[in-house]
Amino acid sequence: MHRIKVKTHKRDEIIDLTRDLQAWLNEEDARSGILVVYSPHTTAAISVNENYDPDVKSDMLCFLKGLVPQNSGFAHAEGNSDSHIKGGLFNFSQTFIVEDGRLMLGQWQGIYFMEFDGPRSREVWVKFIADG
Amino acid sequence: MHRIKVKTHKRDEIIDLTRDLQAWLNEEDARSGILVVYSPHTTAAISVNENYDPDVKSDMLCFLKGLVPQNSGFAHAEGNSDSHIKGGLFNFSQTFIVEDGRLMLGQWQGIYFMEFDGPRSREVWVKFIADG
């Protein structure tokens, strides 16, 4: 298992991991298999999204802020129940296909760390499983 | 990695992939392991749902239309920020268990491609990882 450090700067932020993940696959000389990308946090998530227009990311964060308002009369004393809920809705792990050493993504896809309770120092854990 | 072509006919549509996925496992003579099903798009998703009453699918699409309205004052110029958000909420990949050559699903489960910005020509990517 490999750990990637991620530094976030805002309460809600979407950070591109694609380059770091491909770089690690290169270092490992990983050829064909699957890559599990995992967030060990409870107020963040791993997701996929468009890598081209930054408006897609800001639209998403803005929509989520309205969908799960921070102050919704939650009981949890830390005041971040909304962050836990967003993490659950977007998922803690994602599994990707690797072929010929390349992370297989659609043309417009990037892999993202979604921060819902920053700024914080975070980690992403990754594991490659070879086929055959 | 194998590619399955999917043709969608509406903006929002749920298409059953179960038969195609099992057929490919049969061709490959895949026995025991896991199957990763991946959508290389940013405005679609892979999910699981009831395979019996079609009302479950239409209820879900109708609910999502209300939850993430297409015209919510989004900035993204293509006018499909709602499709990106729905894709993220429903996930881009799903991992299934395969035993004795059979895709292990609950009695009422089917595996679905969820189109949120059709009609389009889409692909689903699949990879089988054997155990042992």
Added chain:
Amino acid sequence: MHRIKVKTHKRDEIIDLTRDLQAWLNEEDARSGILVVYSPHTTAAISVNENYDPDVKSDMLCFLKGLVPQNSGFAHAEGNSDSHIKGGLFNFSQTFIVEDGRLMLGQWQGIYFMEFDGPRSREVWVKFIADG
């Protein structure tokens, strides 16, 4: 593939599976690889959440009840379209990393079965894939 039986007691309930999953890995002497945790139901989900403050779980269930009300004019005659939608939003499978025989989770993370249409007798299916 191994089956874990889960008994739920309410319509909406979040049940910790972490101990059972680690116990099964111990029995199997599983060392390094990934663990796929799968729900064969269409009105339940597998997720991750905080294992410390029980308010996080009740806040989440309360929020979901408001987000997807049971009586939203759904067509599905069984009256549980809301449960199907919540299952889709929270996902049917999750993949975890295993190192040195240990399920790799963040300090505050637990793995949960999310019941959205109980009380019922449920199952969770698990499969371990070793690396190397």
